Amino acid sequence: MSKNYSDLNLIVRSLLPENQETPISFLPEDHLQTDLFFRRNHFTYPSLTNSSYWLPIVGAVHTPILFSFKDLVQMPSHTVKVVLECAGNKRNLFKPKVFGEQWEKGALSMGRWKGVSLKTLLNVTGLKHDATEVVAEGYDYGNRTDIDHTFSYMRSLPIEKALHPDTIIAYAYNDKPIPFKHGFPLRLIVPQWYAMASVKWIKQIRIINKKFHGPFQSIDYVYYPQKESDAGAYPVTYNRVNSIIQQPLNREVLDTGLHIIKGIAWTGKGTISKVELSVDHGETWIRAVIDRPYNANYEWINWSYEWEISKKGEYTLMAKATDSFNRTQPPEAMWNRKGYGYNAIDTVVIKIE
Amino acid sequence: MSKNYSDLNLIVRSLLPENQETPISFLPEDHLQTDLFFRRNHFTYPSLTNSSYWLPIVGAVHTPILFSFKDLVQMPSHTVKVVLECAGNKRNLFKPKVFGEQWEKGALSMGRWKGVSLKTLLNVTGLKHDATEVVAEGYDYGNRTDIDHTFSYMRSLPIEKALHPDTIIAYAYNDKPIPFKHGFPLRLIVPQWYAMASVKWIKQIRIINKKFHGPFQSIDYVYYPQKESDAGAYPVTYNRVNSIIQQPLNREVLDTGLHIIKGIAWTGKGTISKVELSVDHGETWIRAVIDRPYNANYEWINWSYEWEISKKGEYTLMAKATDSFNRTQPPEAMWNRKGYGYNAIDTVVIKIE
Secondary structure (H helix, E strand, C coil): CCCCCHHCEEEEEEECCCCEEHHHHHHCCCCCCCCCCCCCCCCCCCCCCCEEEEEEEEEECCCEEEHHHHHHHHCCCCCCEEEEECCCCCCCHHHCHHHHHHHHCCCEEEEEEEEHHHHHHHHHEEEEECCCEEEEEEEEEEEECCCCCCCEEEEEEEEHHHHCCCCCEEEEEECCCCHHHHHHCCCCCCEEEEEHHHCCCCEEEEEEEECCHHHHCCCCCCCCCCCCCCCCCECCECCEEEEEEEECCCEECCCCEEEEEEEEEEEECCCCCEEEEECCCCCCCCCCEEEEECCCCCCCCEEEEEEEECCCCEEEEEEEEECCCCEECCCCCCCCCCCCCCCCCEEEEECCC | CCCCHHHHHEEEEECEEEEEEECHHHCCCCCCCCCCCCCCCCCCCCCCCCCCCEEEEEEEEECCEEEEEHHHHHHHEEEEEEEECCCCCHHHHCCCCCCCCCCCCEEEEEHHHHHHHEEHHHHCEEEEECCCCCEEEEEEEEEEECCEEEEEEEEEEEHHHHHCCCEEEEECCEEECCCCHHCCCCCCCCEEEEHHCCCCCCEEEEEEECCCCHHHCCCCEEEECCCCCCCCCCEEEECCCCEEEEEEECCCCCCCEEEEEEEEEEECCCCEEEEEECCCCCCEECCEEEEEECCCCCCCEEEEHHHHHHHCCEEEEEEEEEEECECCCCCCCCCCCCCCCCCEEEEEEEEEE
């Protein structure tokens, strides 16, 4: 019996700004998300009224340059297939609960971005010797609740990450122009980092020689381990090693017999080296079969396990991914006040009857 | 700024069978749900291949009759605007957790059903004096996990409820033919009862003179107060008094100033007499303003309250509806093993900064 994917929808978390989640448990394998790409906005969508579009690269460069869209398309292109995960993905799972969008497991996408390496552009402008950070500004802007001021969405990258050839100014997504809601016409794509770094609707790239302190850099997207103080705070950067059990669903009731347990796993630095499964609440662990893609660098991998079960009862299923740096999903996520980077061992409870 | 309702979608809970939830927090007021009508199926969708469609009424009647669709449309029509709420709505909120579809608050719809009173049809067939129950069978069927057998979806109604003039065999929804996924061409509509009673794709109506014992009557849709035994079990029938805070959203962060708290409330028997709100975790209660529709018998009502708040901090907002039989939402829902009838005081936690 074939599943009816045409009835798959994004899950609305808020409308204004628009925040919608991918129905990740139901995503077909090897699906490149365009329609089902999660939407995460800080502000209402920007109005881009100019028919001509220019990208200024300014600041600590030898030659500030305005690149036209056509300039970019005519330069050597670079394509990366990447997981983009919202830093707040799985926020809903934190205990104690935290404020913010209550994302479940679907603030996550994978797709193919084509563009020009930011490094290629910076080679054209030249970099001053004291350049330390690259600030990308989006066309989206608005008010914050915590500061009485209007801000553009701006994020900074250390110069080393900005110069990595896989950090690109993208103009295409899955072989088409980038959908408006995902950053048309140009989006910065920063593989391995949580998706707040991949600034949409780029308005300007500024190279700076000091530390950047915008609110989306130094207030949001910071891990605050304490509820009442900022002690021990540090910035959100690379994705943590993580996984999702897509099937079976949490609290599903199943028959005895053969079941396919399946899901995905991904990480920031490195690649996934193994996914372990438990069907007895973590008492014992077995290796899942990994269906490794050709180039898994920035992709999630699909994993599965055939489970034959004849004994009726309740079962707690757990998935635990480990990456090539030997980082493993922890039994409990590191709680932090703004709810970023949840990556505890993924768990579903089912009943066999 | 207008909200973009075209990006509102159903929330997928499962695909096979298809169970999808209404994004209830975002539903425009006075919206008659067609696209956003939740979908709850026990089995895959039935195949209705006959171009001609007949409804047999058989069993303890004087004259068994096959009604054609045309017969029904030519009889006196009756329209009811009703809330249909899945008995498992809000199941996700039970603590301890229970098995089954993890509905949040949106297994709920309101719309206008037009058809023929079942009573009108039973007046034509005549009822034998010993008739006690009316069994509606749908065209949908399939396997269960708990019994090794194929079943049609069948539900029984006591004869008194079946003879209420507002219990109808509907052939239209919101002035159009019933959408296939909601029971085309004919659906039994039972106002005031949880929606398991409103059988879709009606295949047959059978009048019986004893107690009906199908699995959807005597296994499912039964309140089991005990986890391990069936002691104290009793059937799910009328909707419980209930409400939802649609705005603000749970865990939302808001500015100081004026906020509209709003939501809906509904009940089974009777009508909503008041909705009370608390912004201090239930310490004190205030009356919400009720926007009462012309005929609120089977409808939900919209309520709202203007909340001026200047003090920053965390707030627990609660909504508590009371109906004309003086039933009130309890502080805690009555836990039951299959997770039906959740109607605890609705609660959201927000932060003002």
